[in-house]
Amino acid sequence: MSAMRHGAAALSANQPVAAPAREFAFSEADFRTLKQLAYDYAGIALSESKENLIYSRISRRLRALKLASFHDYCDYLAETPSEIENFINSISTNHTKFFRExxxxxxxxxxxxxxxxxxxxxxxxxxxxxxxxxxxxxxxxxxxxxxxxxxxxxxxxxxxxxxxxxxxxxxxxxxxxxxxVAASVDEVPKEYRTFFAHQAAPDGAEKVVxxxxxxxxxxxxxxxxxxxxxxxxxxxxxxxxxxxxxxxxxxxxxxxxxxxxxxxxxxxxxxxxxxxxxxxxxxxxxxxxxxxxxxxx
Ligand SMILES: C[S@@+](CC[C@H](N)C(=O)[O-])C[C@H]1O[C@@H](n2cnc3c(N)ncnc32)[C@H](O)[C@@H]1O
CATH class of the missing domain: 3.40.50.150 (Vaccinia Virus protein VP39)
Incomplete structure (x- = not known):
């Protein structure tokens, strides 16, 4: 019994780990097309390591537009000039905070x-x-x-x-x-806190305005x-x-x-x-x- 367990573990360790199946087909050519568009339009240089990030962010657009693949999305972008706004909104990284640096x-x-x-x-x-x-x-x-x-x-x-x-x-x-959200002013120096008014949001959470x-x-x-x-x-x-x-x-x-x-x-x-x-x-x-x-x- 213990040998069997051992054998089973050895077998699975040697097998290639299957990548989780993706909901949408996303080829290298599709990634290259989107990468080029981000660069030409917004100057954003996406490295190869951003492939997964782009997949997950743009997948939401495919669902919203009921498209079957990234190839279809690339065609849609080419035919629909207004979609560039959604594309750029989806890929931009927006992290920021009050008094950063x-x-x-x-x-x-x-x-x-x-x-x-x-x-x-x-x-x-x-x-x-x-x-x-x-x-x-x-x-x-x-x-x-x-x-x-x-x-x-x-x-x-x-x-x-x-x-x-x-x-x-x-x-x-x-x-x-x-x-x-109220926590966003946690690192604001205390002499500036008075400029941020705390209010109760309709859902009961506190917010600053x-x-x-x-x-x-x-x-x-x-x-x-x-x-x-x-x-x-x-x-x-x-x-x-x-x-x-x-x-x-x-x-x-x-x-x-x-x-x-x-x-x-x-x-x-x-x-x-x-x-x-x-x-x-x-x-x-x-x-x-x-x-x-x-x-x-
Ligand atoms: C990480 S945020 C920086 C926010 C803030 N400046 C800070 O330091 O906390 C980067 C912002 O740059 C914007 N951005 C990226 N490419 C841009 C472009 N070509 N023109 C204007 N804004 C751009 C993004 O949309 C994003 O909101």
Missing amino acids: LHHFEHFRAHVAVPFAQAVAHKPHGRLRVWSAGCSTGEEPYTIAVVLKREIRDFASNDVRILATDIDTDVLRRAARGEY IEQNIQSLVAFRRLNLMDQPWPFSGLFDAIFCRNVMIYFDTPTKTALVERFKRQLKPNGWLYIGHSESLIGSHPGLDLVGRTTYRRSQ
């Missing part, structure tokens, strides 16, 4: 918010423009907004705007609601960073583009950083994600701190 906000407070507040205290009618490029569900631009709100006393006499853009229309809809006077500082817009040209002419005092360029390859990233540089005012600041230090030289953009760059005069 706190040091950027301490820098922004000291070098942008406080000097602006001091300048307009003497001479009102100041103008401040900040861009959160790749804003996801809004935690980054709302963090920028509360930092400004805490320093600037008079918004009525000054022109202060935060532009928050993303390619993903689902996250932009959520961002514009300004509602988050961004105050209207904070929300009104932020304008959410859909923008694909690969679009040429960008639809604004004015320059920014600061640009946050954090944890977005990790999805791009080096040529895309290099070209994008040059465009950010041209979109900054002289002495304006560029903040990028912790794993994204800029490769290559960008004359006129100086590294001045951890993943913090300044446009020289």
Whole structure:
């Protein structure tokens, strides 16, 4: 009996492990087609290791559209230009949080918010423009907004705007609601907690809501960073583009950083994600701190 058990175990150990059957046929050619589309349209460079991720994320679209295979989905994408929006929404990675990489906000407070507040205290009618490029569900631009709100006393006499853009229309809809689960403010420094109002959600769970006077500082817009040209002419005092360029390859990233540089005012600041230090030289953009760059005069 024990020998039999032993034998049975040895047999199964030597047998190839069958991959779980997939609900939809997904060939290498289908993956290549979707990979190319993500790159051409959004600059997103999907590595081979993302094949399973793409399968699971796009499978939902196949179910919703009642399609039988990824081949059919590729055909559908080619015939239906509007589907690109759902495709990009499905593949984009949106992780974010309030005060992510706190040091950027301490820098922004000291070098942008406080000097602006001091300048307009003497001479009102100041103008401040900040861009959160790749804003996801809004935690980054709302963090920028509360930092400004805490320093600037008079918004009525000054022109202060935060532009928050993303390619993903689902996250932009959520961002514009300004509602988050209560735990999302757990790591917010206590001096900023008062800007987040706690409310009971209809299902009994607690949520936090961004105050209207904070929300009104932020304008959410859909923008694909690969679009040429960008639809604004004015320059920014600061640009946050954090944890977005990790999805791009080096040529895309290099070209994008040059465009950010041209979109900054002289002495304006560029903040990028912790794993994204800029490769290559960008004359006129100086590294001045951890993943913090300044446009020289
Ligand atoms: C991981 S989130 C980063 C959110 C936030 N900046 C942060 O650091 O917490 C990356 C965001 O970049 C957006 N994104 C990716 N490719 C983009 C593109 N070509 N144009 C605009 N946004 C893009 C995604 O939709 C996603 O919401």
